[in-house]
Amino acid sequence: MTPHHHVSGELLTAYAAGTAPEAIALFVASHASLCAACRARLAAEEAVGGALLGAIAPAPLNDLLARTLARLDEPVAPAPAPPPRHAVLPPPVMRLLGGEPTWRRVVPNLEIAELPVRLNGNPAVLTRLAAGSVVPPHTHAGWELQLVLSGGYQADDGRFDRGDAHCADPSVSHGFRVDADAPCVSLLVREARIIPKTLRGRVFCWFTGA
Amino acid sequence: MGLAAPLEPAYVDWASVPDGDVVRAIAEDRDREAFAELFSRYASRVRTFLVAGGLAPTLADDLTQEILLEIWRRAERYDPTRASVTTWIFTICRSRRIDALRRERVHLVEVEVDPGDPVPSHELGLDRERSATALRVALADLPPEQAAVLDGAYFAGKSMSQIAEEQRLPVGTVKSRVRLAVERLRVALSGGAP
Ligand SMILES: [Zn+2]
Numbered sequence: 040m041t042p043h044h045h046v047s048g049e050l051l052t053a054y055a056a057g058t059a060p061e062a063i064a065l066f067v068a069s070h071a072s073l074c075a076a077c078r079a080r081l082a083a084e085e086a087v088g089g090a091l092l093g094a095i096a097p098a099p100l101n102d103l104l105a106r107t108l109a110r111l112d113e114p115v116a117p118a119p120a121p122p123p124r125h126a127v128l129p130p131p132v133m134r135l136l137g138g139e140p141t142w143r144r145v146v147p148n149l150e151i152a153e154l155p156v157r158l159n160g161n162p163a164v165l166t167r168l169a170a171g172s173v174v175p176p177h178t179h180a181g182w183e184l185q186l187v188l189s190g191g192y193q194a195d196d197g198r199f200d201r202g203d204a205h206c207a208d209p210s211v212s213h214g215f216r217v218d219a220d221a222p223c224v225s226l227l228v229r230e231a232r233i234i235p236k237t238l239r240g241r242v243f244c245w246f247t248g249a
Numbered sequence: 250m251g252l253a254a255p256l257e258p259a260y261v262d263w264a265s266v267p268d269g270d271v272v273r274a275i276a277e278d279r280d281r282e283a284f285a286e287l288f289s290r291y292a293s294r295v296r297t298f299l300v301a302g303g304l305a306p307t308l309a310d311d312l313t314q315e316i317l318l319e320i321w322r323r324a325e326r327y328d329p330t331r332a333s334v335t336t337w338i339f340t341i342c343r344s345r346r347i348d349a350l351r352r353e354r355v356h357l358v359e360v361e362v363d364p365g366d367p368v369p370s371h372e373l374g375l376d377r378e379r380s381a382t383a384l385r386v387a388l389a390d391l392p393p394e395q396a397a398v399l400d401g402a403y404f405a406g407k408s409m410s411q412i413a414e415e416q417r418l419p420v421g422t423v424k425s426r427v428r429l430a431v432e433r434l435r436v437a438l439s440g441g442a443p
Contacts, residue, residue: 053408057347088339090336090381092338092342097293108285
């Protein structure tokens with residue numbers, strides 16, 4: 040299935056130029072693993088980097104060639120094996136985890152699994168919300184990036200299914216309701232804690248440590 | 250034995266061979282002359298790229314060597330249907346620069362697709378080397394203020410807010426210049442189709 044919600048050009052450029060923090064690179068790579076359109080956009084952004092590299096005028100380099108030629112026969116470590124395949128988690132997440140995530144239940148309808156990358160001290164996490172869960176409206180002190188990996192939900196700003204990237208900047212206030220028939224697993228990368236809009240949301244945040 | 254057949258391999262004027270064929274000779278024949286040719290085309294560019302990104306000259310020398318060795322070792326993994334040789338080398342430089350510059354344990358998470366995921370049909374027929382040439386032409390034509398922000402992002406490895414601070418511009422202006430530049434180059438890349 041083709042995703043309907045994509046990552047922004049700004050995030051793609053940061054990834055292509057190599058300036059994205061690792062958690063954001065993980066998010067972009069995970070979406071791109073599930074989205075052929077964004078793989079093509081990324082290829083174009085990387086081609087820009089290639090063109091810039093190609094535009095540099097070559098210059099002589101004293102003895103570097105001789106030193107490099109002398110090392111061509113050095114033994115080479117084998118390339119790392121591809122990560123194990125997973126029905127839900129995309130290859131970049133599996134590369135990081137190596138196996139099944141360790142889920143921890145934080146409230147009755149929410150489990151999370153921390154990933155070994157952080158953004159401003161906030162770990163990137165996998166979240167698993169029970170079918171029918173409601174996430175109360177909230178805003179963010181920074182970016183919040185959510186990639187749906189299984190199940191789906193209806194938010195104020197659209198419908199989100201597997202592969203869809205839900206990117207909220209600090210100006211966006213949103214809440215959402217998970218489909219009644221299946222739990223929803225997402226990759227969640229946040230710059231800052233979320234700011235609840237209601238008492239119910241405050242209780243939710245207090246419980247979940249969000 | 251009578252007259253020995255000449256042992257010299259066929260003479261190849263590597264300087265006139267396109268990038269893609271040079272890489273193929275490295276991958277398939279482990280041809281050292283082909284490697285020396287690719288080295289002469291790219292090593293100093295790689296080094297300039299690394300120094301622009303803030304690496305000390307001696308570190309840049311070491312890393313240039315590592316990157317060129319990686320090209321030698323990974324040549325058979327180069328896929329001409331996915332990127333031009335220059336773009337492929339750029340992505341290797343990018344990963345190595347991230348490894349070298351960041352103090353935290355950070356690496357570029359690579360896009361990986363489960364095997365068997367089909368390549369979209371409109372991507373199959375693309376001539377990456379030809380579009381790379383079109384892109385270089387478009388790049389030379391960019392307005393200087395757009396070229397400057399691209400340089401900051403891709404070469405100096407700076408975030409949009411760092412570029413904004415240095416060039417004393419609002420972040421929004423830097424972002425829109427990058428978008429305009431990338432959009433213009435993307436059009437050139439796809440053969441002029443918007
Ligand atoms: Zn996409």
